[in-house]
Amino acid sequence: MQSILSSQTDLLKNYRSIRAQTQHLCDPLEIEDFVVQPVMDVSPLKWHLGHTTWFFETFVLKPNMEGYKEFHPKYPLLFNSYYISAGDRWSRENRGQLTRPTVKEVFEYRAYVDEHMDRFLKEVEVDEELGRVIVLGCNHEQQHQELFLYDIKRILGDNPLCPPYIENKRSVKKVEVKTNWLSVKEGVYEVGYEGDGFHFDNEEGKHKVFLHEYQIASGLVTNGDFLEFIQAGGYRDHMLWLSEAWDWVNENKVSAPRYWSQEDGGEWWHYTLNGFEKIDLDDPLCHVSYYEADAFARWKGCRLPTEQEWEVACKMYSPNVLSSANFVEDNEFRTIQTGDFDFFGNVWEWTSSPYTAYPYYNPPKGALGEYNGKFMVNQMVLRGGSFGTPRNHIRPTYRNFFHPHLRWMFSGIRLAKHI
Structure with missing residues (x-):
């Protein structure tokens, strides 16, 4: 112990x-x-x-x-x-x-x-x-x-009264964030957990991966970025969507992220745990499905990073949890502008990787062996934690996973692209 x-x-x-x-x-x-x-x-x-x-x-x-x-x-x-x-x-x-x-x-x-x-x-x-x-x-x-x-x-x-869970005044501080591209050279890298500290079995074992040269965004996609996608007709352009995703959009009449609404064709608002608030265009985007994340990336001429690319870039550029990162202990209960890379906190970031076992994966015997392995099908990996995650609960190797249509969790987007 x-x-x-x-x-x-x-x-x-x-x-x-x-x-x-x-x-x-x-x-x-x-x-x-x-x-x-x-x-x-x-x-x-x-x-x-x-x-x-x-x-x-x-x-x-x-x-x-x-x-x-x-x-x-x-x-x-x-x-x-x-x-x-x-x-x-x-x-x-x-x-x-x-x-x-x-x-x-x-x-x-x-x-x-x-x-x-x-x-x-x-x-x-x-x-x-x-x-x-x-x-x-x-x-x-x-x-x-x-x-x-x-x-x-x-x-x-979903309550018409839009009652707040908690009423915290919004941080008045505005942080100037200019997103650029972080480069990672072609090579062989190690991913997965190694050490004596706590980790889930799905983070095992540490193994080598070959990555082609790529770039990953230094920050998260913002509400303003995604609003441009909406206004450009992104939800109506079938060429941007995977076939299954396009069916999901039409069957569910999806036209904006979860909890977004437009007041009489004018300003955009969204429900937060602090109640109904006007959308700040500079805040990181939240509550999108993998389908929406993938379509937005295509619209931008980019793609979502693989989980291996995300982990390597995180360890290279921001391996430690910064004091400015937004976690549940900060009591914001919404996305905020932090001014850092946001690899940790604010929102879980969709990757393009299906949730599968790493090499050497060996779940424990008995009931606790059912904790992770049985879900390794039809789900996508997310990385990085959110404003609802405890600060001491996250690490670069942590693998979250959800089905691609879900978006009630605190999920967002970071872009990547080939060089």
């Missing part, structure tokens, strides 16, 4: 801190906000609270704490997500049908498991293998903290 955290005391401190952050994200909400499921991709917020608690109960307490009594015999059915090896699951699309357990009961479940985790980590010597499971559970909860924000934005953003 020394390779992950310096001591068992740090393990407990980290656990408490992450669980407290989840509570912090809940504090602005009303009780009614926790129970809604507008579409299958969105889970009721109380389900996130129960599921992340179920993880620690199932994989830490039940198999390792002598005399531990399960909080409720039916909760494993309700709060298991996709771990077939861990037992039966309530169907995802029906999570919003359940008024019980109540939100109060779910918080009682969290308190019960927290109490036992606290006692367990104080009284039981944790070996390295179990320590890794606990650290995985903490990182798993951090992932759900971000999903929690995606889902509450979808729940509130």
